Amino acid sequence: MTGRKVLVTGATGLLGRQVVNAFESRGWDVKGTGYSRADGVSIIKVDLGNASDVERVLDETKPQVVVHCAAQRFPDKVDKDPEASKALNIEASRSLAKLCAARDILLIYISTDYVFSGKPGEAPYETDATPGPTNLYGQTKLDGEVAVIDEYKQASKEGLGIVLRVPVLYGKAETPSESAVNVLMDAVWKAQEAESKTKMDHWAIRYPTNTEDVGRVCHDLANKYLETTDKNSLPRILQFSSEDNMTKYEICQKFAEIMGLSMDGIVANTEGNDPNASVQRPYDCHLSTKALKDLGIDVSTNDFVGWWRREVHAFRH
């Protein structure tokens, strides 16, 4: 045991589960919170919208670090219920930041590459590039970033409230639909039997990043910030990303190759954005990892195909 304690919000989610693992396997005392999937035993049930519940959990668990993974992160669900999504992504983040800042707790707020517009020719984005979300999900995450940084500033605890932006995630999942990448493995299987062909985007460039790697980066950041006395000298915003770039169509091609399946049922869709559509999708939100590298944090990642081969046991004895 390191004697260090971390509380992970969203610990029942795709990323939160791996953040818990990353800290636990490195000797930290870890507590996780969830909501609908919390069992009340290993994972505490906390509605982050209820500040007094959050306060009680912080005072009972007394962490030095909180990794804030909980969010509504499905863009279509955000559009369907904007008020609940804003309450969780922005207001609950602000309230958590205020409570953590008052207790000198380091807060790592997980954010997204969707804070950027991803217009052709703009990437890679440095941490200080001008944001410009193209959808409400990205806007709520950006507003959450601003709220967290602002609460720490107001409490004169700058350097204890930080943002870590990540791109589309893949990894161990309870169901493929938990990840926009894992779900494509399902799409390839379904295309084997389907009567009509599936159109798959072959325009937007994605950087699928493994949740285990994000967990490790959160752990390394926590150590770095706790161990640095002059926290004011450290950056407030950091970005992590794999350098593997692929369209969704290319991800399907890799899955088909690993599984020995056919791509006949999937056609590449290179149409891109309809210039008249009100919401323009990002083309390329590649996040620069320079700020992490400058801190000496390891930004290496799992090899995409290698990880999937192991995951599906695609090997010969």
Ligand SMILES: NC(=O)c1ccc[n+]([C@@H]2O[C@H](COP(=O)([O-])OP(=O)(O)OC[C@H]3O[C@@H](n4cnc5c(N)ncnc54)[C@H](OP(=O)(O)O)[C@@H]3O)[C@@H](O)[C@H]2O)c1
């Ligand atoms: N997944 C991606 O591709 C991706 C890409 C970029 C950035 N991110 C960011 O990474 C973070 C983690 O995403 P994820 O993919 O792990 O999300 P996820 O799998 O959808 O998990 C969301 C988590 O939030 C919890 N939650 C929902 N409503 C809550 C509430 N009212 N109070 C407390 N907890 C609540 C959920 O708990 P229950 O399930 O128990 O209800 C769950 O643990 C998010 O901040 C997201 O914006 C994700």
